[in-house]
Amino acid sequence: MKPLHLKTFTATSCIGRGLVQTLGSLSGQRSGLRPCEFETARLDTYVGEVAEVDSQAIPAPLRRYDCRNNRLAELALNEDGFLEAVNAVAGRWGARRIGVILGTSTAGILQTEQAYRRRDALSGALPAEFDYGATQNSFSVADYVRRRLMLEGPAVVISSACASSAKVFASARRFLESGLIDAAVVGGVDSLCLTTLYGFDSLQLTSKAPCRPFDVARDGISIGEAAAFALLEREPKSLDADDVLLLGVGESNDAYHMSAPHPEGLGARMAMRAALASANLDADAIDYINLHGTATPSNDRSESHAVTAVFGPMTPCSSTKGATGHTLGAAGALEAVICALALQNRLMPGGVQTSQVDPLLTAHYLKENRRYPLARVLSNSFGFGGTNCSLIFGRAE
């Protein structure tokens, strides 16, 4: 594929609001996971909650979009000069030539969960003020961001569970390469809700402790929330050495099971190989892998098999979910931003919370940060339904 330029990017999660705080937490190997006190949830688990979401306001003209998910989006959009960068690009190409392609798994479903608790005692009707289209519907976040940024190009939400906001890069690449648009706002926004907290609990996939990816004693995920955005353009003629490019994308399906990964990670291998092929790179060109690494026993086993099959046992890799929690539909975009920070700051972030790496997992898992002049990194995102996506990012050099 033709490389794409990440002109600007930003991320907000429980490890930080914006890039400076996020990098600070990664450098200091700090985790944002805390015992769950979210809403009315009574669950013995840890979550990665973003503290400022509750007090974030939605601009008055867009009040009907007010829900936790769009507040989180608004919070993140205000960091790292992202709004200004989009404005400048819109000025150059025109608002109609900029697409909005965002990933989410649950959008504003929390609004519906709360509305169901306030059903009319007699008729069972939902409260009058509940606005399905602006909050619950998956598209609400792209609709909100498009209006907020005053863009007029194509807009869509990709919702393929925990691979959603990795796949936005693949779609943006097709839109840019086909000439449909000249720039794309891509990203992922997923916020805490009862559906995922109680849902993963029902599948016995949540840990009672902060999640420990690739640990011998790993026993499940910690759910987090995040919003991460990038502004993508075709590769310009001149770039700074520290500019970050999207070099490759690979997508596949397991065709195996709705909520369990293929045991040997067959689909994951296909996605990583497809990403390498689209970047026209061999496996040894990758310096670091940001794993999906959710910390469930089967996910990590399957991913370790797949990574070792494609890269051998030497390529350093880690999961940043011990720090951020699993931010589900936002994980792909959040970890894309972490990869971009890793490239620019010559940092392989060690996986926090993991004390003893499972000896049965043969991938080269990093527990400690490592300073290294990274040239190219790969990020994995896999989801329910057996959907897989791998992305390759590189420094422009």
Added chain:
Amino acid sequence: MNFSAYVEGIGVLGPGLEGWPEAAAILTDCRAYRSAATVLEAPALLPAAERRRTGRVVKLAIGIGLEATRQAGMNPADLPSVFSSSGADGHNCHEICLALAAASREISPTRFANSVHNAAAGYWSIATGSMCASNVLCAFDASFGAGLLEAVAHVCVEREPVLLAAYDSEYPQPLHAKRPIPEAFGIALVLASEQRSSSIARIAISMTESASDTLVEPQLEALRLSIPAARGLPLLRQLALREHGRTTLDYLDDTRLAIEVSPCR
């Protein structure tokens, strides 16, 4: 790059619309339209355990996908796919919200796994054995247009055939009052980059601000307006006419899709 593709196969299921031949006859006024409950079959391709777990929206997506790929003479296992829907399984969503509003908050693990927007794509890949990429989209009322743009972009850039399945199904009350989609309805298209002897038509898409086409038959027009996937019906009508023409489909509030349709046979 020309933003265009060849239509290789078509699948349709909806109230009183059982498959493409019947829908084509109705859309070209060769047969009267009579609304009736959408007929959905349990997908025989799925293993029994999975088949029991599928909701209406999954049956719908697999049904239209199989009709379109059969007509295209292609093996679904070889086809990347684009699934586009305004909502996922509305009944499943309702049951989860009910359970979360109750004191015990016990939700079924199967219901949770089926709550993902990409459930239909997941079951499709299990049913057909397709390990190809699939993309799962939502754009509220613009979901048909969004799916069509993604599918045509895929064809143009990857130079390979792709299956588009756009489908929607109803929510039960009380959500139905907030999102009154009346019935299950879906359209599937197999699109390709190269013309073949069996190609049905070439479609070329551009953005426009002009008004979208409506349907003359009042019940069909009501269907078009009430179900996001049915916003694609004017395109199906133009394809059924088998004559050169231009049709305009609803997309986002401020943008519509102009589609130039050129029959191949």
